[in-house]
Amino acid sequence: MSDHYIEQAPAVPAVRVLTIGDLQAALAAGWRDFRGAPAFGLFFSAVYVLGGWLILFALTASGQIWWTLPAAAGFPILGPFIACGLYEVSRRMDRGEDLGWGQVLGVILRQKDRQIPSMAAVVVIFFLFWNFLAHMIFALFMGLSAMTNVSSSIEVFLTPNGLTMLAVGTLVGAVFASVLFSLTVISLPLLLDREIDFVTAMITSVEVVRANPAVMLVWGLGIAGLLFLGMLPGFLGLFVVLPVLGHATWHLYIRAQG
DSSP states (O other): OOOHHHHHOOSOOOBOOOOHHHHHHHHHHHHHHHHHSHHHHHHHHHHHHHHHHHHHHHHHHTTOGGGHHHHHHHGGGGHHHHTHHHHHHHHHHHHTOOOOHHHHHHHHHGGGGSSHHHHHHHHHHHHHHHHHHHHHHHHHHHTGGGGGTTTTOSGGGGSHHHHHHHHHHHHHHHHHHHHHHHHHTTHHHHHHHSOOOHHHHHHHHHHHHHHSHHHHHHHHHHHHHHHHHHHTTTTTTHHHHHHHHHHHHHHHHHHHBO
C-alpha cells in the first residue's frame, strides 16, 4: 500500500478545546481497538516489556540494583515511539483498511525515511539526560560512600538526605516527564498521519497542551499512573496498559484537531 493518506493531509491541524469527555471517549476507543486487534497490541507491548526485563537484568547482573529506580522511571518515555505501531493499527481500523502484518509493519518501516527518527532522537536524549541527572542527584545528596551499600539495604533512603534526594529526584523527574509529554503527546501520531517536520509537530503538540492545560494534566497523570501500575507486576501489566493507551492516544489526536 502507498502512503497516499500522507499526501492527502499535508496541513498542520488546527487545535481545538478538549474536555474530560474526550479523554473518556479516547480511552473507550483505545480499549475497543485493543480488543478488535489484540495480536498487534500484544506484539508491540512485548517489545517494550522485553526492554524492561533486559534493563532490570543488566542492572541486577552488574550488582547495581540501586539504579533500577531511575531506570524504571525513565524507561516509559520510550513508550510513545513503540506505540507508533499502535497508532497505525488504529488509523487503519478507523478507515476500514487492511490490518495485515505486512501492511502495518511496512508503514512503520517506511518511517525511517520520514520525521519519526528525529523524534526518536529527542526521546532518547531526554532518557539519557534524565539518567545522568539521576546519577548526579544521588551523588549530591548521598555521597559516593552510600553507593557501596545501597544495593543491599534501603535504609539509606530513609535518612534525611535520602528522603530529600527522593523528593528532589521526583520533582526533577516530573518536570522532565511534563516537558516530554508536551512535546510528544500529539506530535508522534501527527507525524505518522501527515507529512510535516518534527519541529512543527512538537510545536503543535505543545499548543494542544497549552490550549487544554487541565485536561492534558489529567491525561498525563492518568498515563503515568497506569504505566506505573502496569510496571509493578514484572512489567506484565503493560501487555494491556500500553496498547490501550497507544490506541487511545491516536483517538485523542483525532479529537484534538479543529
